Amino acid sequence: MIGIDVGGTFTDAVAADDSGRITGAKTPSTPQDYSIGVLAAISELASQLGMDERTLLESTEYIAHGTTASINALVTGNVEPVGFITTRGHGDSIEIMNIEGRYLGLTAQAIQDSINLHKPAPLVPRGRVIEVTERMDQSGNIVVPLNEAEVREAVTRLLDQGVHAIAVSFLWSFQNPAHEQRVAEIIAEMSPETFVAVSSFVSPRIREFSRSSTTIMSAQLGPALRRYLRPLVAELKQRGLAGPLLIMQSSGGTISADEAPASAITTVGSVLSGGVVGATRLASQLGHSNVVTADVGGTTFLVGMVVDGEPVRSSSTIINQHPINVPTIKVDAIGSGGGAIAWIDQGGNLRVGPKSAAAEPGPAAYGLGGTEPTVTDADVVLGIIDPDYFLGGKRQLRLDLAEAALLEKIGRPLGLTAREAAAAVYEVQNAQTADLARKVVVESGYDPRGFVMYAFGGAGPIHAAAIATELKASELVVPLGAAASGFSAFGLAASDVSVSTETSDPAPFPLNPADVQRNFDRLTAQVKDSLDRQGVDYSSVSIYREFDARYTGQMFEVTADAPSDEAIDEDTVAAMGETFDKRYSELFGAGSAFADAGRQIISYRVRGVGELPFRPVLPAHEQTAGSDASAAIKGFRDVHLQHERGFEKTAIYDYALLRSGHRFEGPAIIEVATTTVTIPADREAYVDEYGNIRVDLSERHSK
Numbered sequence: 001m002i003g004i005d006v007g008g009t010f011t012d013a014v015a016a017d018d019s020g021r022i023t024g025a026k027t028p029s030t031p032q033d034y035s036i037g038v039l040a041a042i043s044e045l046a047s048q049l050g051m052d053e054r055t056l057l058e059s060t061e062y063i064a065h066g067t068t069a070s071i072n073a074l075v076t077g078n079v080e081p082v083g084f085i086t087t088r089g090h091g092d093s094i095e096i097m098n099i100e101g102r103y104l105g106l107t108a109q110a111i112q113d114s115i116n117l118h119k120p121a122p123l124v125p126r127g128r129v130i131e132v133t134e135r136m137d138q139s140g141n142i143v144v145p146l147n148e149a150e151v152r153e154a155v156t157r158l159l160d161q162g163v164h165a166i167a168v169s170f171l172w173s174f175q176n177p178a179h180e181q182r183v184a185e186i187i188a189e190m191s192p193e194t195f196v197a198v199s200s201f202v203s204p205r206i207r208e209f210s211r212s213s214t215t216i217m218s219a220q221l222g223p224a225l226r227r228y229l230r231p232l233v234a235e236l237k238q239r240g241l242a243g244p245l246l247i248m249q250s251s252g253g254t255i256s257a258d259e260a261p262a263s264a265i266t267t268v269g270s271v272l273s274g275g276v277v278g279a280t281r282l283a284s285q286l287g288h289s290n291v292v293t294a295d296v297g298g299t300t301f302l303v304g305m306v307v308d309g310e311p312v313r314s315s316s317t318i319i320n321q322h323p324i325n326v327p328t329i330k331v332d333a334i335g336s337g338g339g340a341i342a343w344i345d346q347g348g349n350l351r352v353g354p355k356s357a358a359a360e361p362g363p364a365a366y367g368l369g370g371t372e373p374t375v376t377d378a379d380v381v382l383g384i385i386d387p388d389y390f391l392g393g394k395r396q397l398r399l400d401l402a403e404a405a406l407l408e409k410i411g412r413p414l415g416l417t418a419r420e421a422a423a424a425v426y427e428v429q430n431a432q433t434a435d436l437a438r439k440v441v442v443e444s445g446y447d448p449r450g451f452v453m454y455a456f457g458g459a460g461p462i463h464a465a466a467i468a469t470e471l472k473a474s475e476l477v478v479p480l481g482a483a484a485s486g487f488s489a490f491g492l493a494a495s496d497v498s499v500s501t502e503t504s505d506p507a508p509f510p511l512n513p514a515d516v517q518r519n520f521d522r523l524t525a526q527v528k529d530s531l532d533r534q535g536v537d538y539s540s541v542s543i544y545r546e547f548d549a550r551y552t553g554q555m556f557e558v559t560a561d562a563p564s565d566e567a568i569d570e571d572t573v574a575a576m577g578e579t580f581d582k583r584y585s586e587l588f589g590a591g592s593a594f595a596d597a598g599r600q601i602i603s604y605r606v607r608g609v610g611e612l613p614f615r616p617v618l619p620a621h622e623q624t625a626g627s628d629a630s631a632a633i634k635g636f637r638d639v640h641l642q643h644e645r646g647f648e649k650t651a652i653y654d655y656a657l658l659r660s661g662h663r664f665e666g667p668a669i670i671e672v673a674t675t676t677v678t679i680p681a682d683r684e685a686y687v688d689e690y691g692n693i694r695v696d697l698s699e700r701h702s703k
Contacts, residue, residue, distance in 0.1 A: 009298020253498015278491025
């Protein structure tokens, strides 16, 4: 099996076979056509394995593919022209934005800056929003029949405006999808190639605005995803791929490339969740229950959590101040990757990110025309990255260009030398990434001291020791068995197929057990049918139920688990209420649950997971007879890792010569072909049985 993680700067690939062998490859991403970078990564994997590409693909059970293309398209606004058809009288709903548009997804500081607080532009311009006559009531009964003549006129007007996709969202369609389905049929009759997204399929959840915005964004992504995947699947088949191409979803599971465009919005967080899935798999091997993940790529810094052995999930997310109803592995991100650009704001303060130099032109040190100083440039100037060993020596970096960029853009304005500017960028990068990690853990209701940090991504292991120390995590693990920078790709390869569906059916507790059973049974049947359509053989299928509930008078819900393997009766319903109270208290503090106010269930959700026959695990690493790692030292150089110590002579270890059981003290640098690991002066590290670098961060192991 092959996992491919397409990032904004690099494309990582991991191949795993049933003998336990895991091989990683890293190639530059190709934003003009990401499939070029995907195929290049597969070719590099074949080279690493000593076989030709066709032989590799012919023996591949499946490829699991995660990509940033979807989320990048939404964030930048580079999406398809879309039309929107909705219930008469409700066309302005996407402009009114349920009053949420001014603050959704913003920081408290940004919300308080009322002078500069603005709603984003509507997802669809007014001229492409068309109302038609129809109406359902809250129970799904038809109050006003669908006017098909108006629908045909609306479709004609939208097609004349050159739209490539049409989103359809009617009131209460999640209770009765008949009108939306008929509109989809009419569009297919009039223009078979036009992409259609209907809210009753994409987001069958109560609340008009969030349901409509989710459906519109799915329509914006669908045509491009279809254009990308169809030729990629054809090319892979032509080159010999034996199994299917699976696309990673925000939920942490995959879906077939044939099915992905229809639910395109579910792929938005695909590349973000792979690392958390990989961490979950590794944590089960290492016996860690609670993990915080730190993934530092070329463009972003991503933080996820594993609690009690399972990824922390959310039923929704926010993009560009718009709510998206997509079950997702909860991952928080800031633009603070290796390519993040350092700059001076109007107040004379040093800032890092969110803008990135990306793959082209890249950091100044790449020598490809980039002149803006980045985090990578700072790492080079500080001696952390060896300019002659970047990507294992496949790309030579220019120390002089990195120094020049830092001096020109940061040093001179602040009165610093190039080295001092690099040290300042390094400190700001570490501080703001540690702040995000702490915020994610604490605001989820947990104590960071009870967590282990897993660090990966090309730049993750460089900064992880500083981040984990600031977070006060108990231990740092750098998963190097499959190469840290390819760990998200490993997570993709280790992912199972996962589909989910939901419905809203508001009701007060105590619930009617028959109604609860009916909703869960209907959703379970839909999930099983979807799993059957993926074209994959499963070793087992698991069904998980959950529900969204709130206390009377509240506006928003909390998601809680429901029993997944038993018939619903009055005792089950009572247990669901208690489960909700417990989850509410976990999120908002002991004593915050208020069952006396009355509970209300709002939505039901079912997730189905098809476990694939083979799941890769990190193989055992070669062991050593003793703990002395001095034979793996390839040299020494002056490196700056801690501001209070400055530059100091630092041992440089060749990871290829390290064995399980080796121990070494900081300051130290461990060089891998795809990343660099830093060990501060006051810490001791060792290589565990799977080849991971482990650093105990507890106070008793601080020197």
